[in-house]
Amino acid sequence: MSDLATDGTGHRARLRERLLADSDGLMDHELIEYLLALVFPRGDTKPLAKTLLNEFNGLPGLLTADSAALARVPGMGERSVAAIRIAQATAVRMLAASAAARPVLSNWQALLDYLRADMAHHATERFRVLHLNKRKMVV
Numbered sequence: 001m002s003d004l005a006t007d008g009t010g011h012r013a014r015l016r017e018r019l020l021a022d023s024d025g026l027m028d029h030e031l032i033e034y035l036l037a038l039v040f041p042r043g044d045t046k047p048l049a050k051t052l053l054n055e056f057n058g059l060p061g062l063l064t065a066d067s068a069a070l071a072r073v074p075g076m077g078e079r080s081v082a083a084i085r086i087a088q089a090t091a092v093r094m095l096a097a098s099a100a101a102r103p104v105l106s107n108w109q110a111l112l113d114y115l116r117a118d119m120a121h122h123a124t125e126r127f128r129v130l131h132l133n134k135r136k137m138v139v
Contacts, residue, residue: 012037019031028059029050029053031059032052033046035083039080039083048075048076051074051075055073056069064088067081070084070085
């Protein structure tokens, strides 16, 4: 049974059902809207989600924004900044695990995906040194 019986038939319930059925069908602002809805149990989070995506030029820029920049956006507090940061940390860890699962020489795309997610959208340049073990796997 769905949560509609206890949650009503509102926007958040429909958004949750769409998320559970097919998260690929959600637009970027809807993903951020639902993430923020977990922090703000009441109120409309769509305007804040759209503002964040606009301010940081899309989802990659938003997820790699530093905490101070996120906190400067009106409506963002410590809990909502933490929610955005946990989403970014989770995505990077998932990509890192995929990159580390096989030898680098046979897994270039996974390594590039991880490095792009971890480094590409930051305001300051980053430099990485990757150490490999004897089996050509990232240490």
